[in-house]
Amino acid sequence: MTPQRKIHLLRLVVLFILAVALIKYFRRPRPPQVIQAVKAHKSEEFFWGAAKASSENENRDLPPEPPKEEKVEVSVKTQQNGGQLPRKDFSNVQMKLVHLDLKGAAPKLSYFEQIFPLLSKLGANGLLIEYEDMFPFTGELEVLRSPHAYSESDIKNILHLAEINKLEVVPLVQTFGHMEFVLKHDKFRGLREMEQYPNSLNPHNADSLPLVKMILSQVLDQHPTSSWIHIGADEVYHLGEGQDSKAWLNSNKGDLGKMFLTYIQEVVAFLHSKYPDKQQLMWDDMLRKLSVASIQGSGISQHVSPVLWIYSPHLNIEQTETLISKYQESGFKSIWFASAFKGASTADQMWTPMSLHVKNHQQWKTVIDSMKSKFTRIRYAGIALTGWQRYDHYSVLCELLPVSIPSLAVCLEVLQHGDFNEKVRKETASLLGFKAIDIETNTCDGNGAFPGAEIYSLVQKIHKDLKQKVQELLEGDEEIRGWFSRYHRKHRFGNPHKMEKFSSKLLKAHEEWESLTQSLRTQLESIYFPDTVEEWMEENVNPHLDLLREVVRDFQEILKLNAQPKAQSKK
Incomplete structure (x- = not known):
């Protein structure tokens, strides 16, 4: 047998052995797959958990599945409808x-x-x-x-x-x-x-x-x-x-x-x-x-x-x-x-x-x-x-x-x-x-403990008091009506002796309402998008609070003028 035939025969033997090995590999028994169960969170923890502040357009992990023992009320028919889901x-x-x-x-x-x-x-x-x-x-x-x-x-x-x-x-x-x-x-x-x-x-x-x-x-x-x-x-x-x-x-x-x-x-x-x-x-x-x-x-x-x-x-x-x-x-x-x-x-x-x-x-x-x-x-x-x-x-x-x-x-x-x-x-x-x-009376006693309860309480306060309290302050106080009317503010004059008497009441009310509405804005921003927050505040808060803000701004500016003469109207 020539050397060339020996080499050719050796190659055939090697290929045969490789083929047998591959067949055995693919026909080997496979170990069973182990699927790990995902532990579900208790529904109570899921409900009472705090809200997660996150962007609403980002990809987020899905919430946990509920416990398996929960009752399923709706049955699913097994027949398929033209390729549709059951x-x-x-x-x-x-x-x-x-x-x-x-x-x-x-x-x-x-x-x-x-x-x-x-x-x-x-x-x-x-x-x-x-x-x-x-x-x-x-x-x-x-x-x-x-x-x-x-x-x-x-x-x-x-x-x-x-x-x-x-x-x-x-x-x-x-x-x-x-x-x-x-x-x-x-x-x-x-x-x-x-x-x-x-x-x-x-x-x-x-x-x-x-x-x-x-x-x-x-x-x-x-x-x-x-x-x-x-x-x-x-x-x-x-x-x-x-x-x-x-x-x-x-x-x-x-x-x-x-x-x-x-x-x-x-x-x-x-x-x-x-x-x-x-x-x-x-x-x-x-x-x-x-x-x-x-x-x-x-x-x-x-x-x-x-x-x-x-x-x-x-x-x-x-x-x-x-x-x-x-x-x-x-x-x-x-x-x-x-x-x-x-x-x-x-x-x-x-x-x-x-x-x-x-x-x-x-x-x-x-x-x-x-x-x-x-x-x-x-x-x-x-x-x-x-x-x-x-x-x-x-x-x-x-x-x-x-x-x-x-x-x-x-x-x-x-x-x-x-x-x-x-x-x-x-x-x-x-x-x-x-x-x-x-x-x-359309009211609830207490602070509430449901999602959004803070908004419920703050809106109740605004609905009940904001408009009324601002009106009572600006229209019900005799010294404000008598020494800081719209006419006084328009012509930029006032008597500091009288203005200082209602200063504390005016500035305190303004500070309290600004604090409350800022708290509401913060709560709204946790649930709603900016356009909703802006619209709600503009429609329900600003018409009343802006009036108070304007009076306070005028008060602070006119008090600094130190009882100067009345400004003359421009012709």
Whole structure:
């Protein structure tokens, strides 16, 4: 055998040995993987923990999972729906959604981390989240974003916080009326029903429906586990008044109801096609004007449920049941109700009128309790406790969420027990850290120990005393009225002998109010973004405190003039 053949044979032997070794390596038995359990924090520690001051647009670690022994009330059906996520079964659950209206005073993520456990403890099992411009829209919709809009990471964290606290998230996306946050922009101005009003969308413009579909898609794509989508559709002001609508009405016998339903059909059909796992909700007020036959003919009752909203403490049960009967005859399979725990008394309400909202919920409780016996073909699915932060995108702020927590707590208890008796009253007060809750006077005794309790106490002081005390000081003190009037200040003169007599009272009051409002500002900044803090202070503090500040500034300047002659008015 030649040397070359020997070398070639040796190479073949080496390759054979290498091949056998590789086969043995890949066929070797693998050791079992060891998965370490993650220790959950106690829910009490999670709830009562202090708020973490952090930027809301930074990536943050998700909160800890709750203890495994917590009861799960909602079952999940295992069948898949055309590639969609498993559908949750809520057929035996009555939902209680707390409405978070984020078109004003949207809280930082850290406050959600504190408040969600409390909402769950109070009996809520869901959230109705109305993002408006706080949603992280992208692409063609990026112009809709507020400068303080949540990031995609924030949305994931909100959903995770809701999940671990057993709160089902229902996004609310306006699709017809209340489109101000969209139609205010020049880019979409041409889609207004009336050119001068940003309220309602023109249903006939070829670009309107694609815009709504885009908005819905971006929101729902970031809410893959949500079981419902609320399409709004309330208060479609000026519908039928635009030129396109007038032309349509001329060709359709002036049927405004048909115009409304035709557009809603398109929205409902789109959602049913693209997101068949999402159950649809809509406000009912526009449906109240329509006939049973027209609603039946539209077919929307097969895919959407009306949310019958009444916020009045004088809810008429007979009229309400008439509407329920109408929706039953129209073919709706289920119905929701909507009450209010805040934001439904006056547009600029600072302090929540708890008694008003309790009465509203007591009436709704009566309606809810009679549903099974009176209405057999329409199922009561749940109630949304609305907490409006603005009446619309352009209005001032209503009551802040921390100020309304006692009202929310009491309203949830009323839905649970019907009567807010002494036992329930004490339990609710104890949970919130109060000694007592007085519904009749809309006050609570004690400092409170819930997230935002400091804001509750400070706003109460401002609501009760600021305007009154400033007026009493400047208008009720004879020496200020007699020796330091507006005329004195305008002409820059005064008698130091008299001015020194009210000096201490004036300067002390100013110092105390500046200290209190600075404390409030600090607390607000821990929960809210700068624009909210500025707006709330400007609307509720500055109109009164600025007057006091001006008087103090004039006092200090005129006292230094040492009783000089009156300044002459310039001609």
